[in-house]
Amino acid sequence: MFTAKDVMALRERTGAGMMDCKKAMTACEGDMEKAVDFLREKGLAASKKKEGRIAAEGLIGGYLCPECGVGALVEVNCETDFVAKTNDFKAFVNAIAQQIAKKNPATVEDLMTEPYFEDESMTVDAKLNAVVAKVGEKIKIRRFVRSEGIVDIYIHLTGKIGTLIVAEGDVDKTVLHDIAMHIAACKPAYIMTCEVPESEIEKEKEIAKAAAINEGKTPEVAEKMVMGRGAKYLKEVCLMEQPFVKDAKVTIKQLIGGKFSIKSFTCYTMGEGLQKREDNFAEEVMSQVK
Numbered sequence: 001m002f003t004a005k006d007v008m009a010l011r012e013r014t015g016a017g018m019m020d021c022k023k024a025m026t027a028c029e030g031d032m033e034k035a036v037d038f039l040r041e042k043g044l045a046a047s048k049k050k051e052g053r054i055a056a057e058g059l060i061g062g063y064l065c066p067e068c069g070v071g072a073l074v075e076v077n078c079e080t081d082f083v084a085k086t087n088d089f090k091a092f093v094n095a096i097a098q099q100i101a102k103k104n105p106a107t108v109e110d111l112m113t114e115p116y117f118e119d120e121s122m123t124v125d126a127k128l129n130a131v132v133a134k135v136g137e138k139i140k141i142r143r144f145v146r147s148e149g150i151v152d153i154y155i156h157l158t159g160k161i162g163t164l165i166v167a168e169g170d171v172d173k174t175v176l177h178d179i180a181m182h183i184a185a186c187k188p189a190y191i192m193t194c195e196v197p198e199s200e201i202e203k204e205k206e207i208a209k210a211a212a213i214n215e216g217k218t219p220e221v222a223e224k225m226v227m228g229r230g231a232k233y234l235k236e237v238c239l240m241e242q243p244f245v246k247d248a249k250v251t252i253k254q255l256i257g258g259k260f261s262i263k264s265f266t267c268y269t270m271g272e273g274l275q276k277r278e279d280n281f282a283e284e285v286m287s288q289v290k
Contacts, residue, residue, distance in 0.1 A: 002030035060162030061093035071151035169260030
């Protein structure tokens with residue numbers, strides 16, 4: 001009749017609690033518009049002022065448990081950088097990272113309905129609403145990743161970039177942390193060259209060839225340039241082939257020296273792909289004057 005995504009969509013539109021949205025969708029047999037009216041009639045929908053607000057600022061948070069070998073990385077969005085810098089918002093982001101590490105939810109939807117680990121009398125959704133009421137802005141938990149094993153996390157000082165990396169073997173923790181920092185700086189897309197799809201390599205070659213011909217190169221010269229571009233592209237997108245950010249004379253593969261291997265990594269850039277607010281300062285001042 002309706003899905004968890006429908007419940008999340010209703011929550012986004014109304015600002016009501018997750019369980020209230022679920023009850024509304026059940027009562028209205030999955031009809032979104034009727035559910036919106038249902039919540040408004042019950043006085044459970046948030047003020048219209050919050051509907052449609054853009055939450056594209058925020059922080060990347062992380063939690064690492066050295067004893068149990070569990071790490072979690074999460075992106076939480078708010079509306080302004082001002083709120084993102086407040087202690088209330090920072091504490092919430094850090095707490096949600098811990099929640100994910102401790103409770104291991106499968107999706108954001110599941111996370112929202114879980115009992116909040118610091119106070120199990122409320123859900124994560126209820127805790128989020130409490131923070132929203134305090135800071136006065138829309139807040140959204142956008143995405144997260146959780147891993148177990150030999151894990152390291154690097155969060156850039158501003159909280160705008162975060163990396164979670166998983167390794168195996170005779171791991172040097174200092175080197176692993178350096179690699180996590182390198183990933184945040186250099187943004188590789190793959191670990192090994194063998195992971196890059198052939199279609200992606202061919203596309204890069206075609207672009208390089210067209211660019212060379214447009215520069216006036218002969219087809220023969222352009223073909224030679226294409227071969228070099230293919231090798232260069234692999235070095236750009238593959239972690240093991242990239243020059244180490246702290247010492248460009250060695251690659252990540254040479255830095256590791258065969259002692260351990262990287263199983264996986266995730267890198268989040270805050271607000272990546274989200275629509276940003278466009279503030280007009282003059283209009284804002286005028287509105288305050290009025």
